[in-house]
Amino acid sequence: xxxxxxxxxxxxxxxxxxxxxxxxxxxxxxxxxxxxxxxxxxxxxxxxxxxxxxxxxxxxxxxxxxxxxxxxxxxxxxxxxxxxxxxxxxxxxxxxxxxxxxxxxxxxxxxxxxxxxxxxxxxxxxxxxxxxxxxxxxxxxxxxxxxxxxxxxxxxxxxxxxxxxxxxxxxxxxxxxxxxxxxxxxxxxxxxxxxxxxxxxxxxxxxxxxxxxxxxxxxxxxxxxxxxxxxxxxxxxxxxxxxxxxxxxxxxxxxxxxxxxxxxxxxxxxxxxxxxxxxxxxxxxxxxxxx
Numbered sequence: 001x002x003x004x005x006x007x008x009x010x011x012x013x014x015x016x017x018x019x020x021x022x023x024x025x026x027x028x029x030x031x032x033x034x035x036x037x038x039x040x041x042x043x044x045x046x047x048x049x050x051x052x053x054x055x056x057x058x059x060x061x062x063x064x065x066x067x068x069x070x071x072x073x074x075x076x077x078x079x080x081x082x083x084x085x086x087x088x089x090x091x092x093x094x095x096x097x098x099x100x101x102x103x104x105x106x107x108x109x110x111x112x113x114x115x116x117x118x119x120x121x122x123x124x125x126x127x128x129x130x131x132x133x134x135x136x137x138x139x140x141x142x143x144x145x146x147x148x149x150x151x152x153x154x155x156x157x158x159x160x161x162x163x164x165x166x167x168x169x170x171x172x173x174x175x176x177x178x179x180x181x182x183x184x185x186x187x188x189x190x191x192x193x194x195x196x197x198x199x200x201x202x203x204x205x206x207x208x209x210x211x212x213x214x215x216x217x218x219x220x221x222x223x224x225x226x227x228x229x230x231x232x233x234x235x236x237x238x239x240x241x242x243x244x245x246x247x248x249x250x251x252x253x254x255x256x257x258x259x260x261x262x263x264x265x266x267x268x269x270x271x272x273x274x275x276x277x278x279x280x281x282x283x284x285x286x287x288x289x290x291x
Contacts (some may be wrong), residue, residue, distance in 0.1 A: 010037025011279045018187070018195035020045035025075070029199065032272045033119045041195055043184050045208040047177040048076055051149065051170045060144055060169045064094045066288075066290075068141035069164075071130065071155065073103040077146045078110040080171040092116060098144075099137075103130055104267060125249055125266040127154040131162075139163035149173035152247070174204045181212045188213065191289055193240065197260075199271055201244045203251040210255050240278070244271045 016020055017038045019026050025048075030040045051057060061084065072078045085092070092115055100118050102108040107116045122129035138159055143166045150173070156166040187273030188194055191234060200206050241259055243249040245266035249259045261278050263270035 001255045011276050011283065013037030014192070015039065015197065015275075015279060016041060016195045016274065017197040017199060018043060019199055020209060021201055022046050022048050022076075022291055024048070029201070029268050029272070032268060032280075033199075033275075036272065041187060042182050043187065044177050045180065045184075045203075045205040045212060046174045047252070049173050049175055051082075051173060054084065056169050057146075057171060058088060059087055060146075060167060061085065061090050064090070064144075065097070066142055067098060067144045067167075068097045069101065069134070069138060069143040070095065071101045071103075071108055071143060071145045072147070073110060073130070073147050073151070075106050075110045076148070077171045078102075078107055078114075081146055082114045101130060101134060103127070106267060124245075126245060127152055129213055130155055131158040134159060134164075140194075141165070143167070144169065146171040150204075156195070174208075176208050184209075184212045185214070186192075188239075195238050197242055197275055199242045199244075199275065200248050200252065201268070201271065203248055206248060206251040206255065206257075242271055242275050242278075 012033060013036075015038050017033050018041045019029050019033070020043060021029055023042070023044045026042045026044065030042060031038050072081065082092075084090075089138075095116050099120070100111060100116060101120040101122075102111055102118045103122065105121065108121050111118050120130075120133050122133040135158065139162060141164050143159055143164045145166055145168045147168065147170070149170045156168050159166050198209070200209070240251060240261070241257055243252060243259050243262045244261060249262050252259050261274040263274045
């Protein structure tokens with residue numbers, strides 16, 4: 001029997017994927033999933049908000065000439081920077097003397113879209129790789145790190161050890177979108193409409209998913225528990241969890257949640273590719289069993 005050509009081009013056809021990115025960021029991931037035929041459900045697990053006070057942010061903008069390096073660890077941070085610069089009348093030319101580091105290609109693109117050159121993008125798009133890329137370049141230098149209110153301290157801690165003076169400034173904060181709680185719980189309870197996959201793009205999305213789901217680790221473990229495969233070795237109809245990278249995977253495991261697949265490249269495209277690879281493997285395996 002010949003395989004359906006459309007199934008090769010759309011390996012996610014008939015697969016429901018829950019996207020939990022912030023509402024204004026979900027479109028890129030959703031579009032990529034739909035390109036492979038997925039039925040996308042968007043229920044945001046995080047909401048991006050401005051800092052409660054802009055005083056430290058504005059002070060850092062006034063002090064831009066004193067810095068040697070600027071580090072941005074997310075698209076949100078980049079967008080917050082340029083939006084605040086416009087609001088305060090700070091010209092982009094005041095960034096020209098800075099060496100800029102971006103945690104990954106999406107952040108790099110957001111920075112370069114504003115006409116600012118990016119000096120460093122690490123090989124792996126995680127904080128530890130940022131540190132490895134900069135450790136030998138920042139001794140005696142002043143570094144401005146713009147990030148979320150709550151974030152890991154790997155970059156400032158390790159760069160200070162390397163001899164840098166690091167100022168950490170809150171550019172935005174992520175909060176729990178309470179309006180998503182009812183929608184998420186309803187989706188998880190309805191077996192005919194519940195997602196086959198949930199994609200996690202950060203540790204924040206994991207933590208907020210747990211809170212929105214009810215916060216019970218035992219209940220979540222039961223919800224995602226793998227059932228034994230039947231004698232025909234068909235893949236069980238369980239919710240699978242896809243992670244964008246090792247930090248997000250570690251957070252999932254901290255909550256007792258199984259990681260079905262992890263992106264090899266820690267990007268949105270890498271996350272989608274990881275899901276596609278599993279679904280293609282599943283389809284091939286099912287096809288072999290049915291012959």
